[in-house]
Amino acid sequence: MIIAITCVIAIVVLVFVLGVRPKDLPEPEPVSPFAHLDERKAAIYENLRDLQFEYRVGKLSDNDYQLTKKDLQKELAAVMAEVDRVKAQLLGSRPAVPTTPAPIPAQKAKAPAVDGFTCPHCDARFPQELKFCGECGKPMKAVRA
Numbered sequence: 001m002i003i004a005i006t007c008v009i010a011i012v013v014l015v016f017v018l019g020v021r022p023k024d025l026p027e028p029e030p031v032s033p034f035a036h037l038d039e040r041k042a043a044i045y046e047n048l049r050d051l052q053f054e055y056r057v058g059k060l061s062d063n064d065y066q067l068t069k070k071d072l073q074k075e076l077a078a079v080m081a082e083v084d085r086v087k088a089q090l091l092g093s094r095p096a097v098p099t100t101p102a103p104i105p106a107q108k109a110k111a112p113a114v115d116g117f118t119c120p121h122c123d124a125r126f127p128q129e130l131k132f133c134g135e136c137g138k139p140m141k142a143v144r145a
């Protein structure tokens with residue numbers, strides 16, 4: 001019995017040593033594959049904040065600041081790329097989707113005429129309030145309650 005247990009332990013140890021040397025693991029498989037990347041990202045952001053602060057209070061020279069900032073941004077880019085890579089892996093066969101920012105609606109917010117800057121008759125807009133429209137000459141205040 002003891003021999004059997006010893007054998008089992010020996011085998012387990014052998015398998016462990018041969019099979020799962022921690023440094024050989026390419027990537028631990030965490031519950032969330034992004035957890036450690038998020039941590040790194042947060043750390044870099046914190047460094048950037050500290051850097052900016054030290055620069056503002058005059059502890060860093062312009063040159064040091066720019067160099068360190070560039071390093072940190074490079075590191076950040078690497079982390080982001082890693083995030084993309086992991087994401088692509090998770091999606092399996094699907095190709096990596098480049099993270100394109102949502103298209104910004106190019107709508108020119110048409111302010112309501114109540115601001116007194118937009119002519120209620122011809123819709124001409126002016127940087128400041130006018131009594132009469134510079135385009136059509138009609139009174140612009142009329143609409144205002």
Ligand SMILES: [Zn+2]
Nearest residue numbers: 119122133136
């Ligand atoms: Zn007008």
